[in-house]
Amino acid sequence: MPRTFVSVLLPLALPWEPVYSTSDPSVRRGERVVVPIGGRLETGVVTGVGVPPGMDVSKVKDVLSIDRTLDSVSEAELGLWEKISSYYLCTKGEVFKAAYPSSREDDEAREVLRREKLLERIRKREEALEKARKDSTRERYRAEIEALRAELGDSPAALPEPLAPVLSPAQQEAAASVRAGWSAGLPVLLEGVTGSGKTEIYCSFAAEEVSAGRDVLYLVPEIGLTRQLEERLRKVFGPRLLTFHSHETPFRRRQVASLVRSGGGRVVLGTRSAVFLPFTGLSLVVVDEEQDSSYKQDSPAPRYNGRDAALLLAGVHGARVLLGSATPSLESVFNVETGRYRGVRLTKRYFSSPEPVVEVIDTTAEMKKGGMAGSFSRKLIEAISETRLAGGQVLILRARRGYSPSVQCTECGTVVKCPRCSVPLSYHSSGRLICHYCGYSVPFTGLCPECGSQVRLIGAGTQRIEDEAREIFPSENIARLDSDSSDEKDIIKDFSRGETGILVGTQMVSKGFDFEGLRLAAVLQADGLFSRPDYRCDEKAFQILSQLKGRIGRRDAPSRFLIQTAQPEHPVIRALSAASGEIYGKMLEERRIAGYPPYTREVLVMLRDRDPLRLSASSKALYDTLRSVSSGSPAPAFTIFPPQAPLVGMVAGEHRLCIRLFLPKDRRLSASKNAVLEAVRRFSRTSATRVIIDVDPIN
Numbered sequence: 001m002p003r004t005f006v007s008v009l010l011p012l013a014l015p016w017e018p019v020y021s022t023s024d025p026s027v028r029r030g031e032r033v034v035v036p037i038g039g040r041l042e043t044g045v046v047t048g049v050g051v052p053p054g055m056d057v058s059k060v061k062d063v064l065s066i067d068r069t070l071d072s073v074s075e076a077e078l079g080l081w082e083k084i085s086s087y088y089l090c091t092k093g094e095v096f097k098a099a100y101p102s103s104r105e106d107d108e109a110r111e112v113l114r115r116e117k118l119l120e121r122i123r124k125r126e127e128a129l130e131k132a133r134k135d136s137t138r139e140r141y142r143a144e145i146e147a148l149r150a151e152l153g154d155s156p157a158a159l160p161e162p163l164a165p166v167l168s169p170a171q172q173e174a175a176a177s178v179r180a181g182w183s184a185g186l187p188v189l190l191e192g193v194t195g196s197g198k199t200e201i202y203c204s205f206a207a208e209e210v211s212a213g214r215d216v217l218y219l220v221p222e223i224g225l226t227r228q229l230e231e232r233l234r235k236v237f238g239p240r241l242l243t244f245h246s247h248e249t250p251f252r253r254r255q256v257a258s259l260v261r262s263g264g265g266r267v268v269l270g271t272r273s274a275v276f277l278p279f280t281g282l283s284l285v286v287v288d289e290e291q292d293s294s295y296k297q298d299s300p301a302p303r304y305n306g307r308d309a310a311l312l313l314a315g316v317h318g319a320r321v322l323l324g325s326a327t328p329s330l331e332s333v334f335n336v337e338t339g340r341y342r343g344v345r346l347t348k349r350y351f352s353s354p355e356p357v358v359e360v361i362d363t364t365a366e367m368k369k370g371g372m373a374g375s376f377s378r379k380l381i382e383a384i385s386e387t388r389l390a391g392g393q394v395l396i397l398r399a400r401r402g403y404s405p406s407v408q409c410t411e412c413g414t415v416v417k418c419p420r421c422s423v424p425l426s427y428h429s430s431g432r433l434i435c436h437y438c439g440y441s442v443p444f445t446g447l448c449p450e451c452g453s454q455v456r457l458i459g460a461g462t463q464r465i466e467d468e469a470r471e472i473f474p475s476e477n478i479a480r481l482d483s484d485s486s487d488e489k490d491i492i493k494d495f496s497r498g499e500t501g502i503l504v505g506t507q508m509v510s511k512g513f514d515f516e517g518l519r520l521a522a523v524l525q526a527d528g529l530f531s532r533p534d535y536r537c538d539e540k541a542f543q544i545l546s547q548l549k550g551r552i553g554r555r556d557a558p559s560r561f562l563i564q565t566a567q568p569e570h571p572v573i574r575a576l577s578a579a580s581g582e583i584y585g586k587m588l589e590e591r592r593i594a595g596y597p598p599y600t601r602e603v604l605v606m607l608r609d610r611d612p613l614r615l616s617a618s619s620k621a622l623y624d625t626l627r628s629v630s631s632g633s634p635a636p637a638f639t640i641f642p643p644q645a646p647l648v649g650m651v652a653g654e655h656r657l658c659i660r661l662f663l664p665k666d667r668r669l670s671a672s673k674n675a676v677l678e679a680v681r682r683f684s685r686t687s688a689t690r691v692i693i694d695v696d697p698i699n
Contacts, residue, residue, distance in 0.1 A: 005057060007048035008035055009081075011097035013090075013301070015681065017047055019055065022063040030072040034064045045073045045096065071261060076316050077278055083312045086670075089603070089677045089693045090301040098302055099276035115258075122148045159265070162237045164207035165200040174346045175201050178322060181342025187311060187321035189290070189336055192346030194326040194550020195353065195514075199229070201346075202286045203236050205322065210240050210265040214283035217319075218269045219310055221292035223247050224481075224508055226269055227489050228496065232514075237267050244270035244277065272297065272306025275313050282317040285310050289511060291329035291543055293698045303694045326550050327543040330591065333584050334598035356521075356552050356559040358577050359383075360568045363525075374468045375460045375524050380562055381472055383520055384502070388476065392519025392557065393495065394502045396465060397548055399528050401482040401506050402426035402434065403464045404457035409448035415458075416449060422650040428484070429463045438652040465524060466504045473502065481505035510548040519559045521552045526565040530572050533647065534699065535596050539587055541572045549576060595639055597696070600662040601669060603676055604697040607643070608654040609689040618689035619643035619657040622680070626659060629679045638663040638672055647699070654690075 003021040010018070020035050027033075031046045041064065051057055081095040122145055129141040167175060174190065178201070181188035192198040206216040218233070220226055223245045233241050242256045256277070260268060263281035268274055272295050287295075287307045295306035307323070314321045323332060323341070336343035361377050371378045375398075384394050406424035408415045415424050418435035425433035427444055434441045448455050460468070466480040479500045481491050494500045498517045503509065523529075529541040545563070553559025563573060575583035592599050607622065609615035623643055630638050639662040646658050663672045677693065684691050 004049065005051045005060065006033070006046045006063065007052070008033060008044040008063075009047045009096055010035070010037060010042050010044040010093050011100065012037075012042070012093045014093050015091055017092075019052065019057070019060055020063045021057070021060050022066065024063075024066055027063075027066055028072070030074060030078065032067045032070045032072065034067060036061055036064065043067065043070075045078070047078065071278070074278060074280065076280075077276075079316045080275075080309075080313055083316070084302050084304055084309055087308070087312070088302045088304050088695045089673055090303070094301040098273070098297075098300075118148055159240050160238050162203075162207040162210055162240060163235065165203050165236065167200060167204055168197065168350065170346060170348050171197050171201055171204075171350075174344050175204060177342075177344040178205070181344065182320045184342060186340070186342045187314075187323060187335075188344055189328055189332050189341045190322060190324045190344050190346065191328050192324065192326060193349060194547065195349040195553075196326075196346040197350035198288070198324045198326075198346065199232065200350075202288065202322065202324065203233065205284060206267050206286065207236060209284045210237065210267060212283075213263075213265040213281065215260065215263055215265065215279055215281045216267045216284045216286065217274060217277075217279070217282060217310065217313070218267055218286045218288070219274060219295075219306055220269065220271065220288050221294035221306070222508060222511055223271060224488055224492065225289070225511055225513070226271065228492055228513055230269060233267065233269060240266050242266055242268045244268055244274045246271070246273065272304070272309070275306060275309045279313075279317060282313070282319045285314045285319050285321045287321070287323045288325075289547075290323040290325045290332060291327055292511065293540070296696075296698045299692075301692070303692075303697075305696060308696070327546045330539055330584065330587060331598040334588065353553050354558060356549055356561040358549070359560060359562045360573055361562060361564045362566070362568045363564050364566045373472065375465055376468060376472060377564055380522055380564065383522070383560060383562055384473065387520040387560070388473070388501055390519070391517070392559075393498065393500070393515060393517040395509055395515070395518055395521045395548070395551060396469070396502065396504045397507070397509060397521070397523045397544075398460065398462050398465045398504065398525065399507055399544075400426075400459070400461040400525075401436070401463070401484055402461035403429045403467075405459040405461055407433065407444075407455045408458050409451060409453050409455050411453035412448060412451045414448055414450045416455065420650070420653045421648060423648050426461065427457055429467070437648060460525070462504050462506055469502055469504060476501045478502045478504065481509055483508075507544055510544050510551065513551060515551060518552045519557055520562070521548050521560075522562040522564070523548065524564050526563050526573070527567055530567075530570060535591070535594065536698070538572050538583075542575060542583055545572065545576055595662055597662075599665065600639070601665055601673070602696060603661045603663060603673065604694040605659040605661065605676075605680060606646075606692045606694065607657050607659075607689050608692070610654055612655045615655050615657055615689055616643075618687050619659065621687075622683050622691065623659055625679050625683055626661065626676065629675050630661075 003023060004025050004027055005019055005021050006027055007017045007019055027046060029046050029049060032043055033046055034041055034043050081092050084095045085092040125141050125145045129138055132138045132141060178188045190198055209216050220229060226243055226245055230243055242259060244253060244256045261278045261280060287310050290307050297304050311321055335341040361379050366372050366377045387394055404427040406415055407427050417424050418440050420440050421435055421437045423437055425435055428434050431444050432441050433444050446455060462480055462482045466478060469478050477500050479491050481503060482505055485491055495503050496515055529544060530537055549561045552561060607615055607619045626640055630640055641660045643657040643659050646656055649656055663669055680691055680693060
């Protein structure tokens with residue numbers, strides 16, 4: 001019997017696509033097949049039909065089955081995976097695995113069965129409708145059929161039209177400028193001060209698309225943001241709004257994927273993984289808070305940035321792109337300056353409320369004159385009391401979770417560290433010491449593990465700040481919002497309703513929330529925001545502080561922004577009262593002189609090994625190899641730094657060293673990246689040290 005040969009993409013980190021044979025001549029690209037590999041079975045995707053040139057097919061294994069109960073992978077999806085694989089120097093199999101996690105095939109099979117059952121129920125209701133004699137009975141059957149079809153997701157035309165928001169004159173002017181950018185074929189960066197009404201502009205454009213039967217992807221960096229934003233968008237789009245993120249149930253996620261595949265005019269509100277949904281009618285991509293580092297996937301591969309992957313997705317579908325931020329990333333500002341993006345600015349707040357008054361409190365001076373009560377200065381306590389007396393709410397930022405970031409022996413000075421990571425253990429109010437990197441946890445005994453003496457708590461995290469606030473303001477309703485919070489949704493909802501007077505939180509409280517009653521925001525120990533050994537440090541600190549400043553005073557009432565710091569003259573703090581363009585220009589010039597992104601492309605090569613001696617030898621060997629690549633041809637010379645330990649040199653028992661490369665952004669950039677990838681792959685074939693590549697790292 002004649003055999004048909006197919007190349008199959010598997011959800012594995014293989015740099016090639018194995019070839020299999022089948023007796024079914026109708027097999028097509030994109031279909032799902034079950035094949036044997038390495039003693040187990042995997043479900044892959046057919047990417048090509050035919051024998052690759054020069055291949056010996058005598059030992060090719062057979063496809064076990066073609067699973068046509070699963071939807072075929074579209075050309076758009078395959079095209080996106082190819083682009084992401086190429087950009088982030090990973091295999092297409094790793095991208096496939098991210099897009100279709102191991103459980104997704106089972107989910108899709110269940111979805112097929114669910115749809116079959118719904119179709120059967122619709123068929124029976126339609127038969128009953130034909131036989132019904134009473135008007136009331138026919139109406140009941142029609143209503144049941146309509147409800148079943150809505151559950152099936154095949155009747156988007158029956159969905160209500162969106163209620164597009166009415167834009168102010170300033171918003172209309174910005175929207176017109178956005179259209180002009182799109183007409184020029186460019187992505188648009190909408191830089192709007194916090195509270196200027198960027199969301200209304202997003203919704204206005206999205207409403208136009210869904211009314212025309214086209215789909216919209218609306219990305220946000222954090223799950224917490226989807227929860228408050230969902231309520232606002234639901235008022236505009238009703239059942240046309242879908243949400244997609246990791247906290248949704250598997251059933252709901254596969255239902256959303258099925259609805260997206262059918263197209264027909266919907267808005268998907270999601271986090272970065274939503275870029276892998278099987279869109280068929282995508283026409284607009286909105287990336288809100290585009291500067292946020294939460295868009296970056298740390299592990300596993302693909303280590304993609306959701307913002308940049310969204311641009312690739314839009315390119316595949318020919319969709320328009322709107323990036324939004326009050327504090328855009330330097331990369332996006334650079335892209336506007338170089339003509340790759342069109343920049344649009346929205347400089348007025350929607351409610352014309354006055355800018356918050358920025359007050360800087362010098363904690364060193366306050367300590368000298370006895371003006372501190374724990375983590376709170378007397379000035380801040382007074383400001384909180386005045387705000388609450390006037391009925392306003394208070395938001396307090398502390399960029400460290402837990403009770404105390406570290407514990408130290410009072411006798412020998414030992415700082416208790418994680419045995420698996422090179423970081424101090426943090427004390428939590430649960431009575432345990434916890435590693436915030438690997439999750440290692442041990443009961444807190446109060447004794448030094450080295451000499452047995454008493455230990456003391458060093459520093460204050462959000463839990464300790466919350467306790468101190470309760471002591472100072474015993475009659476206030478105080479809540480805490482950080483990654484340890486188990487009831488995040490209720491905390492946000494209570495604060496939005498004004499039921500909570502004071503909210504303590506980590507950086508997540510600065511992102512995208514709209515709290516009507518918020519009149520005072522304060523930052524405790526702000527120095528930690530701009531004291532990290534990272535060339536992006538000032539940029540990130542400015543964005544966090546500016547975003548937090550923008551959360552307050554969004555209506556007409558006056559508001560205050562207090563910053564407690566030992567460095568009151570730091571450029572980032574001074575920039576909060578100046579035009580953002582000044583500090584952006586300064587930071588860009590510093591990056592240009594140093595040869596850092598966005599003027600170059602950074603590639604981080606991380607080596608990991610449980611044997612520190614082997615790691616040291618491996619890193620030197622790979623460094624020498626990459627140096628030879630840098631001086632070779634056709635790849636141009638690029639800057640390469642010797643192996644260094646990252647900020648955290650050991651995680652989960654693995655020692656780490658990293659080699660940083662900065663590649664010129666010229667026509668040979670792609671060749672340079674591929675040369676680096678090939679060198680790393682050759683090295684990995686003979687080395688026991690694990691090596692990963694991270695393009696555009698954020699740390």
